[in-house]
Amino acid sequence: MDIKAGLLNGDKRACARLISLIENEDAQAVELLKELYSMTGNARVIGITGPPGAGKSTVTDKLAKLLRKRNKKVGIIAVDPTSPFTGGAILGDRVRMSDLNTDPGVFIRSMGTRGALGGLSKAANAAVKVLDIFGMDYIFIETVGVGQSEVDIVKLADTVVMVMVPGLGDDIQAIKAGIMEIGDVFAVNKSDRDGAERTATEIEVMLDFNRGAAYRPPVVNIIAKDNNNIDKLMEAIDDHYEYMQNSGNYKIRKRNSLKTEIIDIFKYNVVKSIEQKSENTNIIDQLVELALDKSIDPYTAALRLLKELRSTES
Amino acid sequence: MDRPIRVVVAKPGLDGHDRGAKVVARALRDAGMEVIYTGLRQTPEQIVETAIQEDADVVAMSILSGAHNHLFPKVVKLLNEKGADDILIVGGGVIPEDDIPGLIEAGIAAIFTPGTPTSVTIDFIKNNLKRN
Numbered sequence: 001m002d003i004k005a006g007l008l009n010g011d012k013r014a015c016a017r018l019i020s021l022i023e024n025e026d027a028q029a030v031e032l033l034k035e036l037y038s039m040t041g042n043a044r045v046i047g048i049t050g051p052p053g054a055g056k057s058t059v060t061d062k063l064a065k066l067l068r069k070r071n072k073k074v075g076i077i078a079v080d081p082t083s084p085f086t087g088g089a090i091l092g093d094r095v096r097m098s099d100l101n102t103d104p105g106v107f108i109r110s111m112g113t114r115g116a117l118g119g120l121s122k123a124a125n126a127a128v129k130v131l132d133i134f135g136m137d138y139i140f141i142e143t144v145g146v147g148q149s150e151v152d153i154v155k156l157a158d159t160v161v162m163v164m165v166p167g168l169g170d171d172i173q174a175i176k177a178g179i180m181e182i183g184d185v186f187a188v189n190k191s192d193r194d195g196a197e198r199t200a201t202e203i204e205v206m207l208d209f210n211r212g213a214a215y216r217p218p219v220v221n222i223i224a225k226d227n228n229n230i231d232k233l234m235e236a237i238d239d240h241y242e243y244m245q246n247s248g249n250y251k252i253r254k255r256n257s258l259k260t261e262i263i264d265i266f267k268y269n270v271v272k273s274i275e276q277k278s279e280n281t282n283i284i285d286q287l288v289e290l291a292l293d294k295s296i297d298p299y300t301a302a303l304r305l306l307k308e309l310r311s312t313e314s
Numbered sequence: 315m316d317r318p319i320r321v322v323v324a325k326p327g328l329d330g331h332d333r334g335a336k337v338v339a340r341a342l343r344d345a346g347m348e349v350i351y352t353g354l355r356q357t358p359e360q361i362v363e364t365a366i367q368e369d370a371d372v373v374a375m376s377i378l379s380g381a382h383n384h385l386f387p388k389v390v391k392l393l394n395e396k397g398a399d400d401i402l403i404v405g406g407g408v409i410p411e412d413d414i415p416g417l418i419e420a421g422i423a424a425i426f427t428p429g430t431p432t433s434v435t436i437d438f439i440k441n442n443l444k445r446n
Contacts, residue, residue, distance in 0.1 A: 013398060016369035024317040087318055088343035094364060095353035101360040101367075108367055112318070112348050 004032060007134055012107060015134045019109055022130070023123040033126060036133050043075070043132040043139045046237060047157030049119065049179065052145025054163040055189040057096035058224040059233070060140050064100055066234055067138050073105045075131035075139040079121050082112035089113075093142055107131060118152025119143040125156055125261060148178040155257045158250065159184045159240045161233070164203065166195035180206065183217055185236045191221035191228075215243050274305050283308055319439065321372040324352045324361045326389065329379035334407065334428070338374065341432035342439070358388040366398055371443055374435075377407040383416065390421035400444045404435070 003021075006014025021029035046063070048056045057078065064074045078093035091110035100106045109131075111121040120143060131139050143153050153160055162183030186207075188200045203219050210216065218236045222229040244250035278284040287301040296304075323339045325332050332354055339349045350368045352361065365373050373393070377385060386405050393401055405417060406426040414425045423442055426435050 012363075013366050013369075013396070016367050020317075020320075020369040082348075083343065086344055087346045089318075089348045090339055090343050090351055091348060091368075092351045092353075095351060098353060098356065098360060101363045102357075108364075110348075110350050110368060114318075 003028075004036070007036075007130070010135065015107060015130060016109065018130050019123070019127050022126045023111065023114070023121070029126070033129055037129070040129045040132040043128075043136050044159075044241060045128055045139045045141065045157045047141050047143065047153035047160040048163060049143040049146050049150075049153050049160060049182075050163030050189075051147070051165070051168060054145070054165045055224045056142050056145070056163050057093045059161070059163050059187060059189060059222070059230075060093075060142050061097045061100060062224050062227050062230045063234060063237075064097070064106060064138075064140065066230055068100075068103060068105060071105075072137040073135060074100075074107075075128075075134065075136035076100075076106070076108040076142065077111060077124055077127050077131070077139065078108065078142040079111045079113060079119070079124060079144050081144050082114045082121075084115070087114075107134065107136065113144060116152075117150070119146050119150030120152045120156065128156060146179050151179060151182050154182040155260050158244065158253070159237050161185045161187055161237065163187045163189050164199060165190050166193050166199040168199075184215075184240045185233070186217055186219040187224075187233050188219060188221045189224050192223050196221065214247060215240070215249075270309065274309050277308065281308075319347045319372065319443065320350065320368060320370045321347050321374055321439065322350045322352060322361065322365045322368055322370045323374050323376075324356050324364070325354045325377070326356050326358060326361060326375055326385040327377055327379050327381045328355060329377065330354055331378050332376070334378070335376040338376070338406065338432060338435060341436065342374075345436045345440075347439075358385060358392055361389050362392040362396060362398070365393065365401055366396060370401055371445055372402045372404065372439055374404050374406070374439075377405070377409070380408075382407065382409050383413055386417055386422050387420035394421075402439065402442055402444050404438065406430070406435075 001014060001017060003014045003018050007018060018029060048060050050056050060076060064076060067074050080089055080091045080093060082089040089112035091112060093110055094108060097108055100108060113121045116122045124141060128139055141153060141156060160182050164186060186203050188196055200219050200221055207217055220229060220233045220236050222233055287304060290296045291298050291301050321342050323335055325335050339351050342349050352364055375386060390403055403422050404424045405422045409425050409427055417425055424438050
């Protein structure tokens with residue numbers, strides 16, 4: 001299969017295969033992304049996050065359908081957790097998106113976290129690039145159901161939608177650090193349920209602490225399964241995007257994301273190099289033994305690895 | 315790198331019983347596979363699109379409604395039309411013995427009827443993949 005030609009000609013199989021190659025850390029995929037990187041940057045990237053069962057997949061499904069009515073092409077990356085024990089996963093986000101399967105203007109890809117801890121999979125960033133090159137106008141990234149600290153989505157999305165539901169905790173939850181700080185737009189889903197009003201108020205109060213901030217995230221009450229207020233949610237997402245553009249914050253966010261990405265790739269390459277080197281020399285195991293009997297400490301061991309790496313590259 | 319096998323577990327047609335499909339999905343997960351679960355009442359077109367977008371190695375379908383002779387071969391045909399002939403296709407559910415040869419003929423690699431230990435399905439998948 002000619003992946004490059006397929007990708008540029010709208011062949012979904014090529015797009016899907018390239019994402020697999022990225023997930024499997026295939027060198028060919030990196031070469032292709034290098035070559036096509038200049039074609040990225042046209043899609044708007046929207047993160048959908050929130051606790052398990054909040055309705056992230058349903059919200060994504062409804063927003064995607066709204067955008068399809070506006071003739072926009074939509075890519076969706078849906079992440080579910082990988083078992084830390086077996087490496088297996090049940091990726092079940094498509095269950096809520098069945099009607100979108102056969103829509104030619106939609107591409108949905110499920111991903112397991114494969115060991116990543118920030119609510120995304122390691123390949124999510126590159127998968128966004130692939131869908132961008134593939135010509136999607138909007139790309140949704142649905143994170144795993146988050147707890148309190150899975151905030152990696154903020155590095156990837158132009159706008160982060162935090163999907164909340166009534167009944168998950170009291171107002172102290174709303175002022176904790178972590179995921180509640182990364183929402184650009186808050187959606188209170190299942191807002192026909194008891195306690196929805198209170199949940200919305202608690203979020204509003206939490207957001208009002210930052211009085212004087214140039215941007216104050218809105219709170220939108222929705223009932224995603226009934227398509228209730230989805231248009232208002234999209235409007236809030238658009239307003240945020242416009243604010244980011246006009247205020248110059250969009251560029252700042254992009255710059256920060258790129259910095260993180262470059263450093264992440266660097267770290268990955270360094271670790272991979274030393275692991276490869278250690279395959280022949282067993283240097284890592286040797287250092288582990290030394291640290292075990294306390295001849296050296298782990299800090300010194302790490303520095304020795306670094307030296308080892310340098311000595312091979314010079 | 316050792317990559318996980320990706321399996322689409324699908325329920326084609328109209329029956330609303332997915333207990334068996336879920337048991338198989340769970341067993342495949344525990345065998346280290348990435349299972350893309352589609353949910354109930356999928357058309358062959360939906361299953362094929364899912365398999366392509368997910369770049370699946372395997373499509374595993376379960377039918378309890380009796381429509382297997384129609385729906386299983388249709389999925390094979392549509393996948394072949396899309397050039398996705400490197401996907402292993404297996405079926406399960408309440409399938410009469412007499413129907414199995416015809417289904418194998420139509421391109422279903424194996425049929426697992428009720429009572430099949432999940433380990434049999436897992437081993438079959440691991441040993442019969444059409445891609446590396």
